[in-house]
Amino acid sequence: MPAISATAPGKIILFGEHAVVYGQPAIAVPVNQVKARAIISARPDQPRGWVNFQAPDIGLEKNWDDLPADHPLVLVVRGVLEATQINQPPAMTIRVSSSIPIAAGLGSGAAVSVAMIRALSEFLGRPLLDEDISDLAFEVEKLYHGTPSGIDNTVITYEKPIFFTRKDTDQKGMMEPFQVSKPFTIVIGDSGIPSPTAAAVADVRKASQEDSMLFQDLFNSTGKIVYQARQAIENGDIAVLGPLMNENQSLLEKMGISSIELDRLVQAARQAGANGAKLSGGGRGGNMIALVPKESAQQIAKALTAAGATNIIITTVNS
Numbered sequence: 001m002p003a004i005s006a007t008a009p010g011k012i013i014l015f016g017e018h019a020v021v022y023g024q025p026a027i028a029v030p031v032n033q034v035k036a037r038a039i040i041s042a043r044p045d046q047p048r049g050w051v052n053f054q055a056p057d058i059g060l061e062k063n064w065d066d067l068p069a070d071h072p073l074v075l076v077v078r079g080v081l082e083a084t085q086i087n088q089p090p091a092m093t094i095r096v097s098s099s100i101p102i103a104a105g106l107g108s109g110a111a112v113s114v115a116m117i118r119a120l121s122e123f124l125g126r127p128l129l130d131e132d133i134s135d136l137a138f139e140v141e142k143l144y145h146g147t148p149s150g151i152d153n154t155v156i157t158y159e160k161p162i163f164f165t166r167k168d169t170d171q172k173g174m175m176e177p178f179q180v181s182k183p184f185t186i187v188i189g190d191s192g193i194p195s196p197t198a199a200a201v202a203d204v205r206k207a208s209q210e211d212s213m214l215f216q217d218l219f220n221s222t223g224k225i226v227y228q229a230r231q232a233i234e235n236g237d238i239a240v241l242g243p244l245m246n247e248n249q250s251l252l253e254k255m256g257i258s259s260i261e262l263d264r265l266v267q268a269a270r271q272a273g274a275n276g277a278k279l280s281g282g283g284r285g286g287n288m289i290a291l292v293p294k295e296s297a298q299q300i301a302k303a304l305t306a307a308g309a310t311n312i313i314i315t316t317v318n319s
């Protein structure tokens, strides 16, 4: 049996992170320059039910029995076996690799889950639908993010720009694909500071409990920006997106989840000619994004590197 492989892209949140956890909409787009990949190979030399995991990026090579029951790779496999109603899968090696930076707001965890679910369900001869793939990846995200909104698994599964609204804590969110009338260019700059999303989300929760009036206001204002941004993207009115990004950034700063390093990169991008810039994802560290005129992308990337960015990705947002 030939090896089965599947990939899943990274993602960025263009508008609305954090407020999305509290019911406001957010806009996310896939980033195809970075990918997670899962390759499943049959191991006819081993008994049924034997599963070997290889994840060289994190130095892991272990059999199923040697990993804790709540390890994310184990949870993904268990979820797929349940969803496909297969008890004893044929023996296999699951090899996972990813070029998506970890804990950087680019959705690396969700992308690994989605690539694995796609490859494994196909390997088992029962390929799952996108909706089921996204749901399963969400279950795994919940165990690692605390209270994820579900935006990561959704945009990474569907691989297109989405307007996303969470329903309530336990339910999956609602996703609406929408038209990008005019492609636009985003430069993504990595602050080089790993920042687990769960910690940032927990801090915003705590702060919002301490000053609920202020945070309600910050979340509502974010929601308004997201609606305006969607309209601008659908109308191809890219000129208004930059200022909206800057407004979103100033709300995120008030939520307390920017950082000196992110602020420095955001400033550097604006000074180098970006139309707007903001942090993207959980914040504190991880990545920031800048909306740039296509012809200035390289120059703005250089300015970000000079200001301390440890990695740069230039991507085009398209339907």
Ligand code: PMV
Residues within 6 Å of the ligand: 013, 016, 017, 018, 019, 020, 021, 104, 105, 106, 107, 145, 147, 148, 149, 150, 151, 152, 197, 201, 280, 281, 282, 283
């Ligand atoms: O750090 P990321 O890219 O996984 O994004 C987190 C986005 C938040 O809104 C902060 C949390 C969430 O689950 O939506």
